[in-house]
Amino acid sequence: MNVKTMPPLFVVPQPKLRRLIDAGGLADSTMCWTCSSCDSECPVEIATNRLRPQRIVRFANLGLIDELIALPEIWYCLTCRRCNRVCPNLVKPETLIRYARAEAVRRKVYDMLAAEKMLLHGIHYPFPALAHVEKTATGYREVPVAWNPTI
Ligand code: SF4
Numbered sequence: 001m002n003v004k005t006m007p008p009l010f011v012v013p014q015p016k017l018r019r020l021i022d023a024g025g026l027a028d029s030t031m032c033w034t035c036s037s038c039d040s041e042c043p044v045e046i047a048t049n050r051l052r053p054q055r056i057v058r059f060a061n062l063g064l065i066d067e068l069i070a071l072p073e074i075w076y077c078l079t080c081r082r083c084n085r086v087c088p089n090l091v092k093p094e095t096l097i098r099y100a101r102a103e104a105v106r107r108k109v110y111d112m113l114a115a116e117k118m119l120l121h122g123i124h125y126p127f128p129a130l131a132h133v134e135k136t137a138t139g140y141r142e143v144p145v146a147w148n149p150t151i
Pocket residue numbers: 041042043044045051053076077078079080081082083084093094097
C-alpha cells in the first residue's frame with residue numbers, strides 16, 4: 001500500500017500501561033526527547049534499516065505494551081548497548097528491549113500453561129508445590145493445587 005493511500009493510524013495512549021512499562025522496564029523511557037541519536041548509532045539500523053530504538057521507546061511511552069511485544073524488531077537487537085551509551089538523556093533502549101522480550105516470552109509460556117492446563121512447579125506454593133495457571137481479564141492467576149493424601 002502506498003504511504004499516501006494508507007489510512008491514518010489512530011493511537012490511544014495508555015497512561016496506566018505506560019507507568020507499568022516504566023516500572024518494569026527500568027529504562028527511563030519517559031526521559032526520551034526523540035532526538036534519534038540511538039537510531040543513528042544502532043548497528044542493526046545502520047546495516048538493515050529495520051531497528052529503530054527510538055520507535056521502541058515511543059511505543060513504551062504511549063503504553064502500547066501489546067503492540068510493543070509484538071514488534072519483530074525487538075528480536076533483531078544485538079544487545080550491544082550502543083543506544084544506551086549514546087542517549088543524551090540516559091534512556092536505556094536496550095534495557096527496554098530486554099524487558100519487552102522477557103514479557104513476550106512470559107506471556108507465551110503462561111498462555112501455553114493455561115491452554116493446556118499444565119502444572120507449574122514452584123517452591124513458593126504450598127505442598128505439593130504445584131499450581132495451575134488461569135487467564136484473567138487483566139493477566140494471569142496462579143492457582144495452587146490442593147494436597148490430596150488419598151491413595
Ligand atoms: S542494543 Fe540493540 S537497539 Fe541498541 S544499538 Fe545495539 S543493536 Fe541497536
